[in-house]
Amino acid sequence: xxxxxxxxxxxxxxxxxxxxxxxxxxxxxxxxxxxxxxxxxxxxxxxxxxxxxxxxxxxxxxxxxxxxxxxxxxxxxxxxxxxxxxxxxxxxxxxxxxxxxxxxxxxxxxx
Amino acid sequence: xxxxxxxxxxxxxxxxxxxxxxxxxxxxxxxxxxxxxxxxxxxxxxxxxxxxxxxxxxxxxxxxxxxxxxxxxxxxxxxxxxxxxxxxxxxxxxxxxxxxxxxxxxxxxxxx
Numbered sequence: 001x002x003x004x005x006x007x008x009x010x011x012x013x014x015x016x017x018x019x020x021x022x023x024x025x026x027x028x029x030x031x032x033x034x035x036x037x038x039x040x041x042x043x044x045x046x047x048x049x050x051x052x053x054x055x056x057x058x059x060x061x062x063x064x065x066x067x068x069x070x071x072x073x074x075x076x077x078x079x080x081x082x083x084x085x086x087x088x089x090x091x092x093x094x095x096x097x098x099x100x101x102x103x104x105x106x107x108x109x110x111x
Numbered sequence: 112x113x114x115x116x117x118x119x120x121x122x123x124x125x126x127x128x129x130x131x132x133x134x135x136x137x138x139x140x141x142x143x144x145x146x147x148x149x150x151x152x153x154x155x156x157x158x159x160x161x162x163x164x165x166x167x168x169x170x171x172x173x174x175x176x177x178x179x180x181x182x183x184x185x186x187x188x189x190x191x192x193x194x195x196x197x198x199x200x201x202x203x204x205x206x207x208x209x210x211x212x213x214x215x216x217x218x219x220x221x222x223x
Contacts, residue, residue, distance in 0.1 A: 031210055042115075042201055042214035043154070088153060092210050097142050097161070098169070099212060103153040 005102050006089055012108040019076045021105040023089030024069075030092050032065055032072050033099065037086045046074075046087075079109045112137050115215035117202050123221045124192045132187040132218050134202030142205045143185035144169075144212065145177060147198040154201065160185055192222045 007022045025032070031050045035043040049056045049065045049072065056063045062075040076083055086106050090099040118133045136143065141162045146154040146169075156169030160179040174196060176188045185204075189196060199219050203212040 033211060040217075042216045043203075043212075045211040045213070048211055090212075097205055097210055098144075098156060098159060099210075100156075101146075101154040103151060 006087070006105040008105060009103070010106045010108070012110065013079060015079060015081055015109055015111050017079055017109075019079050019083070019107055019109070021074045021087050021107070023072045023074070023102055025072075025089075025091045025100075025102075026070065027093055029067075032063075033090045033092070034061075034063060034072075034074050035088045035090060035101075037088065037104070039085070043088065076107075079107075081109050081111045083107060084109045114138065115202055115204055115213050117200075117215035117218050119218060120216065121219050123223065124189075125223055126193060128192050129188065129190050130192065130220075131189075132200055132202075132220075133184070134186065134215060135184045136202075136204040136213070137183065138204060138206065138213065139182070140204035140206045140213070141182070143179065144203045144205075145175075145185070145187045146201045146203065147171065147196075148201060148217075149198050157187065157200075192220075194222045196220065197222045 005024050033048045034046045037043045047058045049063045060077045065072045086104045088104045090101045115136045144159040145157040148154050155171045158177040160166045163182045166177050178186045199217045201217050202215040205212045
């Protein structure tokens, strides 16, 4: 069964605004990752946060992790039209490197 | 480096036909995965191979078989295609001791 659930399912913002997407998961994890998927393309890894980390930054991306609430958020600052894509969280809870993906958030950034 | 490649890009099958989806990676990765993506469902793991010579079932393995041909190649076979297998199929790989996965461009399969 799907472990991660993203919220909202869809988000539409203007260029320059910040976009925040949330993810919840059900069982304990080793790490949580975020991926981007442009329409009709494969997924691209964005950032990984380990279970003992609370916040991580990469360029315009900021990820937080709250293991007590089993939730994570992805913040994209100063969004651009090129950020338009679907964003998925994926959690890893075992030693076999399997990922469980959420259903994704479709982000539309209007120019 | 080409990364992860998949063939074919598109395929239309009739119910009951069989086919094999091919996946190859040139990053010397140990682990490889097959997912299917359906609208509103995210990605679901079909099968994975933690290392050359091993394969294991994922979340939705029914109707599929896999072969880890060598370290580079991991194929997915549909023996008797059904309309419920209409989907986009993605192959992915990951390196030793790593968690981030690298994805291929996908195969869009329609079963009529």
